[in-house]
Amino acid sequence: MKRDACNKIIGAFLVFAGIGVSEVTFANDNTQISSQIFTNFSNLQVRDMRSDREGWQLDLKRFYLNLDHQFSADWTLKLTTDVQWQRQQDPTDVWFRHAYLEHRVNKQQTLKLGVAELPWIDYIARRVGYRYIDPSLNPKNQFAGPTDLGVHYSMNTDNFTVAAAAISGGGFKKPRIGERVDFELMGVWHVLPGLDVATGWYEGTRTLDKDENPRFHYAQRWNLALSYLLNNTRLGVEYAYNDNWTRVNQLAPDASDGWSVWASYGFKPGYSAFVRYDVSHPSRRLNPELKQDYFQLGVDWKATRFVTVALVAKKTEIDSLIIDQQQHEIGLWTMWNF
Template sequence: MASIRMLSLSCALALSLAAPAHAQDGGSSDRTRISGTIFANASDREGDFDAELKRFFVNIDHDFNEDWSLHFTSDVQWVRDSDPTDLWVPHMYLQRRLGQNASLQVGSAPQPWIPRMTKLNGFRYVDSPLLARAGVGSPAEWGVHLKGQQGAASYAVSVVTGSGYKKPTLGDTPDVEAAVDWQLADGWTVVLGGYRGRRAQDRGPGGVEHTATRLNAALAYVGEAGRWGVEGFEADNWNRINRVEPDESRGWSTWGSYRVAPEWTVFARHDRITPSRLLDPGAENEFSQAGVEWSPSRNLRLALAGKREEIEMAGVRRSGNEFGIWAQLNY
């Protein structure tokens, strides 16, 4: 199985290197751009060594004119112990510029919170951000998205289906997610956000018992040589829309990295999640990672990292370790 995955990763790398040349040879217009990103790793997880294609993004951007544009992103992954996934479409939206500092996007577009945290953390290819790991958020949704900036503050508001981009469905009422951040002096950023809705689970025979809500806050620093941040959330009834008993979850994450040489960076992260504070108060998830990154060019990043996760649920505690190499290739 590992050899098959290695072959698939090699094919993906070959396709990524060939894509720009193909676009250029085809005489594509300056209004259309093709790019992509690959996340891959080869690691040992409790004695199981295998290679994984975590993400294979292909992006197509087309500008109709100065104000109108179209963006499309496809995604495929192949992780251990699973067959290749279906083709996902995390981004497919029409964008209208609203002046110099705002835009309106209609379709499946980035949500206000998770992409912002991914940018601040800087190591998405090694692991997903906090909300994705906790299962209380999506990086993209179908709906209407307004984004803009006013001075040192930027904002994002999304009115969406709430069902996620992988299997989108419609509910009777839309969900709303919003975030605002302030760029402080010397690289510091404060971000606040929230979510409210029924996650497209208010249609059908099941009764609506609760509305899902989430509050977020983060403080981060991004400088020339390093970055640091802390993020927290509190979510109520995220998976209890049609259940009588309410529940709550909370979590926080802190991360840091420092460039010790032009091509070398050390990084670390720690998360703690309490997924069921009312129904299973003893449940918790602790996650830690640390590693060193080598980045010989703007298009290639390689990280040698170790991870440890401890999960307690219904009084049973499990732990696991992983060690290997993670890679990000941009083309």
């Protein structure tokens, strides 16, 4: 199994490398090949449990390979492959995290066709930062996915940003078309330089009613965030509420919610300190006592133009009437850009 997965990965890289060489040679620098790698070497301990995942181990959290081709000043093609290899697991298949055509309508408006970034997750990821350590509140808790197949529109002005997406709802790992179109909307008010107030909304079936599966509910998500990002300082808080996010084809309704607060400061060139705290309730109706706390603390160093290294400590605690579990992790996280 591992050998087959590795062969898939190597094959994909050879294909893309071949495309990259030919395009760069004959397209007058209109094509760029780049990659980004997230790894960590960390010690994981779970209280009162024994697991093969514990101890010092290496994780390949993400391996992105990007191809950007510019047809003209207004039209661009973007492809991004995505691979994971977590501890004690086989490598994932090669996913297409991005596969879209982008049309620059004018200086303020952009249209993307294909598997592209969803408005809310992309915006919050850039405000929180440190994606190579962990994703933000929504994707980390499976409240939302980062990209999806569809039509994506955005408009940016000095005072406001608005974005809308009409998508399949199936996500990028197994793109598929459902019985209806899902919608996501986002609006951001740039109150002052660096200070944003943002809100987002999602509604659809997430393809969970495909084929013979019944539809009892619509999946909905509401987001709200207040954040500050200027120079070397980040501050912010985000709230998310999901209604029937995984219960579209299940008779009993359920809901989940959570909030996240984060801060970071660049205390000298190339160095920054960061902290984050999340609280989530995965099942507000069916298991209201279930609660998950997540704490992150670290310092990172931009060692070179290509490599960033972070010393990070994490703690996750899950509580309910029958569960009391704690997980501690400490180690080195790295981001490589080529």
